[in-house]
Amino acid sequence: MSVGIxxxxxxxxxxxxxxxxxxxxxxxxxxxxGLKTFEFAMMAPALTLLSVLSWIPFxxxxxxxxxxxxTLGGVSLTFTGLDNWTAVLGDPAVWASWWRSLxxxxxxxxxxxxxxxxxxxxxxxxxRGRSLVLSIVxxxxxxxxxxxxxxxxxxLDSTIGLYAQLLQAAGLDADLLASxxxxxxxxxxxxxxxxxxLVALILLAGLSSVPPSTLEAATVDGAGYFRTLVSIxxxxxxxxxxxxxxxxxxxxxxxxxxxxATTNGGPADATKIIPxxxxxxxxxxxxxxxxxxxxxxxxxxxxxxxARLFLRFFGERTAGPTQGxxx
Amino acid sequence: xxxTARHSGSRPATRVLVPALALLLALWAAVPLLWMLITAFKPxxxxxxxxxxxxxxxxxxxxxxLFLGGNRAGTFLLNSLxxxxxxxxxxxxxxxxxxxxxxxxxxxxxxxxxFWVLSTRMAPIAAVIVPLFVMFRSAGLVxxxxxxxxxxLSFNLPFAVxxxxxxxxxxxxxxxxxxxxxxxxxxxxxLTVSLPMARPGVVTTAVLCMVFSWNDYAFxxxxxxxxxxxxxxxxxxxxxxxxxxxxxxxxxGVVVAVPMLVAGLAVRxxxxxxxxxxxxxxx
Numbered sequence: 001m002s003v004g005i006x007x008x009x010x011x012x013x014x015x016x017x018x019x020x021x022x023x024x025x026x027x028x029x030x031x032x033x034g035l036k037t038f039e040f041a042m043m044a045p046a047l048t049l050l051s052v053l054s055w056i057p058f059x060x061x062x063x064x065x066x067x068x069x070x071t072l073g074g075v076s077l078t079f080t081g082l083d084n085w086t087a088v089l090g091d092p093a094v095w096a097s098w099w100r101s102l103x104x105x106x107x108x109x110x111x112x113x114x115x116x117x118x119x120x121x122x123x124x125x126x127x128r129g130r131s132l133v134l135s136i137v138x139x140x141x142x143x144x145x146x147x148x149x150x151x152x153x154x155x156l157d158s159t160i161g162l163y164a165q166l167l168q169a170a171g172l173d174a175d176l177l178a179s180x181x182x183x184x185x186x187x188x189x190x191x192x193x194x195x196x197x198l199v200a201l202i203l204l205a206g207l208s209s210v211p212p213s214t215l216e217a218a219t220v221d222g223a224g225y226f227r228t229l230v231s232i233x234x235x236x237x238x239x240x241x242x243x244x245x246x247x248x249x250x251x252x253x254x255x256x257x258x259x260x261a262t263t264n265g266g267p268a269d270a271t272k273i274i275p276x277x278x279x280x281x282x283x284x285x286x287x288x289x290x291x292x293x294x295x296x297x298x299x300x301x302x303x304x305x306x307a308r309l310f311l312r313f314f315g316e317r318t319a320g321p322t323q324g325x326x327x
Numbered sequence: 328x329x330x331t332a333r334h335s336g337s338r339p340a341t342r343v344l345v346p347a348l349a350l351l352l353a354l355w356a357a358v359p360l361l362w363m364l365i366t367a368f369k370p371x372x373x374x375x376x377x378x379x380x381x382x383x384x385x386x387x388x389x390x391x392x393l394f395l396g397g398n399r400a401g402t403f404l405l406n407s408l409x410x411x412x413x414x415x416x417x418x419x420x421x422x423x424x425x426x427x428x429x430x431x432x433x434x435x436x437x438x439x440x441x442f443w444v445l446s447t448r449m450a451p452i453a454a455v456i457v458p459l460f461v462m463f464r465s466a467g468l469v470x471x472x473x474x475x476x477x478x479x480l481s482f483n484l485p486f487a488v489x490x491x492x493x494x495x496x497x498x499x500x501x502x503x504x505x506x507x508x509x510x511x512x513x514x515x516x517x518l519t520v521s522l523p524m525a526r527p528g529v530v531t532t533a534v535l536c537m538v539f540s541w542n543d544y545a546f547x548x549x550x551x552x553x554x555x556x557x558x559x560x561x562x563x564x565x566x567x568x569x570x571x572x573x574x575x576x577x578x579x580g581v582v583v584a585v586p587m588l589v590a591g592l593a594v595r596x597x598x599x600x601x602x603x604x605x606x607x608x609x610x
Contacts, residue, residue, distance in 0.1 A: 060462055162379060
């Protein structure tokens with residue numbers, strides 16, 4: 001049911017495994033390795049383009065972080081040493097923003113994991129109309145995040161918003177996005193609305209891969225639903241839960257369109273997470289692109305750690321036994 | 328799924344609770360979208376009232392204003408189609424080739440290349456935009472369609488490479504070997520055997536690339552100008568100091584959302600593989 005890309009290539013035509021053990025004469029020629037192969041030639045165009053689009057920006061980013069950048073009348077860099085780094089790392093507003101980002105990321109990812117698990121469990125046990133309900137539940141994922149943010153504003157608009165009116169009927173009479181105390185939780189819940197379906201989708205696939213025989217055994221032993229869930233289903237699903245967690249975390253750090261569209265960092269910096277702080281440096285006020293580069297590099301480091309985890313985990317998975325058969 | 332049947336049937340409480348929760352879930356996801364759809368067809372007076380109402384004379388005014396008024400949504404739509412189309416075709420073509428290569432490449436650098444591809448895809452958008460902006464500025468690519476296509480390739484190309492390598496990795500080795508024994512060249516085997524077998528993967532990759540590109544706001548808003556703005560940017564532009572014309576916005580939302588919802592659901596079977604970056608398969 002679940003397969004990973006591994007460090008070792010999948011056992012395909014090029015795999016030298018059984019042939020290697022045979023006597024020298026009878027076996028086929030050793031498969032070619034490295035750069036002068038068909039496989040590498042196939043990768044060359046994409047990797048060339050990707051190099052241009054990733055290494056050059058990376059070098060520029062590093063260079064910018066040590067320089068004062070001017071973009072008017074041609075781009076020019078003036079080397080300023082560690083000025084940007086000390087300025088950014090010494091700025092309490094940046095630390096506040098990191099802290100805010102951490103709270104934001106952790107809470108949206110945690111909420112999405114919990115709600116996604118709940119949704120997956122419900123959908124898994126739904127007998128009739130599961131396919132239809134799943135299709136409906138998946139819809140928010142395909143809407144442009146900037147539209148999701150604006151739609152959230154519309155639903156919560158204090159005079160005409162549908163949800164705002166429901167909340168007012170329930171006694172919650174405030175402009176939720178305009179108040180510093182509620183803005184961040186509200187923006188977070190908009191993100192939760194859009195991305196919980198992704199977690200639910202992945203975990204649902206995980207639930208379907210838990211072998212029925214183990215569940216039957218548990219039922220025979222008299223274990224109740226929650227007991228089975230906690231001690232059998234969830235442990236079995238651990239790898240897939242991890243995949244969902246990593247995929248969601250990496251994306252949560254990537255995207256910030258929802259925040260841009262709803263509050264754009266306000267009110268009073270209540271939702272100014274790191275990418276928005278970076279934008280403020282880069283494109284607003286007096287173009288401090290160098291400082292933006294410093295923030296960019298720190299964010300990059302963060303996401304590289306996550307990508308490492310994801311890949312290592314991929315490798316481990318394939319090395320171990322594959323789980324379950326296909327549906 | 329016989330096991331599920333046995334499980335849910337077990338207790339009467341579950342038999343009611345599960346569908347009830349499922350309905351709640353569906354409502355939670357669908358209500359804002361439905362409300363957007365309804366609002367798009369409402370006349371302005373019915374939108375601006377604080378009474379929630381469903382009785383109104385449906386009108387196409389919002390769509391008409393969007394495309395025929397001073398809002399130039401037609402131009403934005405064309406830009407969106409162009410950028411999404413071109414960047415998706417390039418990403419999928421190069422992605423298929425490179426994905427195939429990566430899935431079969433025997434080299435000690437394979438992991439490093441794979442990691443590089445993944446980390447390129449995962450790089451925080453904000454961190455990529457700043458150097459791209461400077462790069463494009465000096466290359467004269469800001470506010471051009473090729474520039475925007477390149478920007479979208481920066482996230483879609485690594486995605487396509489990574490995902491296609493996962494899909495090609497699943498083509499049974501025996502099929503590949505048989506083709507080679509038949510005297511196929513490797514290129515012919517790729518075109519006539521592997522690629523057709525990985526077709527669901529190609530379609531899924533194409534749809535997801537399309538969705539990411541179509542929905543992009545951050546890259547477009549930083550790197551394009553008045554001539555190359557895309558639809559999501561139009562959404563951003565509708566937000567002004569004097570307030571938001573919600574009718575227009577909802578109409579735009581419908582235009583932006585409908586093609587992607589349809590395309591996304593069309594590949595639902597393989598969606599989980601695509602969105603988990605190939606880590607999870609199954610229905």
